[in-house]
């Protein structure tokens with residue numbers, strides 16, 4: 427069972443990006459009436475966000491962020507797979523529905539958890555999701571475009587910190603290739619492509635990078651990788667020139683040249699693995715970038731973010747960036763473990779024993795949409811959130827969401843702030859765009875979910891990471907969060 431890539435967020439379509447903080451103009455109602463000592467509006471503003479619902483209607487026009495070309499290390503533009511900036515799905519009428527998206531997200535989480543624990547548990551908990559070829563669903567939200575081969579051909583890849591191996595669909599597509607936006611990469615037309623042989627020591631490295639033993643075909647090393655949502659790719663293990671920019675070029679980058687590919691990668695060309703395995707992009711480029719990268723995921727699918735490599739400028743040293751230790755675990759060696767230690771809602775720290783968090787262990791992942799918490803922690807978050815939102819009518823839950831509101835009668839709503847606390851004294855205040863998931867224009871749900879069991883691995887998902895500069899200083903053993911990262 428291997429990695430899993432899927433997830434996504436149709437909801438981002440509902441975000442226009444510019445959430446308006448109406449501050450004192452709005453009616454704050456008595457959301458925090460239970461806190462009798464705190465009655466002034468200005469105080470409440472420190473405890474809640476004012477969300478203007480009409481500002482969250484979907485935009486069909488791409489509005490690139492200026493930071494897409496900012497000067498911190500080497501930067502690639504990040505776009506949401508199904509937003510107007512990606513052009514991946516322009517002619518696609520088969521947009522996945524929310525139930526399907528959340529099912530894929532759950533399949534991804536199950537697969538990540540299975541890599542940490544034993545396979546018996548995986549089998550009993552697996553979510554079966556049929557992979558449908560040609561349909562734009564699942565498999566990671568965010569895409570970057572890189573150059574491959576000589577001359578360089580552009581390929582748009584889903585980037586994923588929860589997996590390691592980079593692959594793209596390749597001609598002649600001996601078994602099957604899905605439709606993709608760019609022409610399918612043809613190694614026979616590149617001067618710099620070489621096959622890795624079965625006898626090469628590199629071939630045996632595939633085992634840890636793909637969780638699958640390599641095969642052999644006419645002395646060429648064959649990889650296979652499958653993901654919990656049913657997506658898979660298999661093909662030749664090759665070496666090729668990879669160009670991030672005209673100056674950042676890597677000769678002999680090891681990747682998968684996929685001859686049989688199916689699943690939920692939309693019309694992207696494949697996958698860009700940013701885990702910590704020796705075959706990941708991060709490890710293969712360690713000499714140049716020192717295992718240092720960062721990204722910002724935009725608040726809306728009609729905005730752009732960035733993925734940058736190397737320390738470059740000074741953003742990582744900025745005072746506004748807070749660092750928490752990045753931990754390792756021999757069982758989930760390629761994951762990025764962090765230490766969640768607490769949660770606050772509306773400025774009130776929840777009384778959750780820290781042992782609840784340490785028992786679960788916690789990773790940060792760019793490909794899981796919704797944060798998964800130990801049930802004990804989630805129950806406390808949920809009940810406090812509901813109490814502070816008691817002015818608003820609740821409505822049915824959907825899929826993994828159980829705390830949903832009907833905002834039909836509201837133009838603006840007041841939403842309690844949520845913070846997660848991490849080791850090293852780091853408070854991470856979730857951006858307004860990362861608290862409520864817009865299921866429809868009137869129905870919004872608390873965008874956090876519970877694991878089945880307190881011992882299941884917790885995942886800090888990408889919906890909660892929106893708008894932050896998330897810095898992976900892998901060599902330095904720390905993870906940084908900088909507010910306003912995409913601005």
Ligand SMILES: *[C@@H]1O[C@H](CO)[C@@H](O)[C@H](O)[C@H]1NC(C)=O
Pocket residue numbers: 523524525526
């Ligand atoms: C949503 O997708 C799921 C899974 O593919 C499917 O079973 C369901 O019928 C769909 N629901 C709607 C309303 O289209």
Ligand SMILES: *[C@@H]1O[C@H](CO)[C@@H](O)[C@H](O)[C@H]1NC(C)=O
Pocket residue numbers: 613614619620621643644645646662
């Ligand atoms: C790579 O190996 C495969 C399988 O042996 C072969 O079909 C293909 O031509 C090789 N490509 C190159 C560039 O050597």
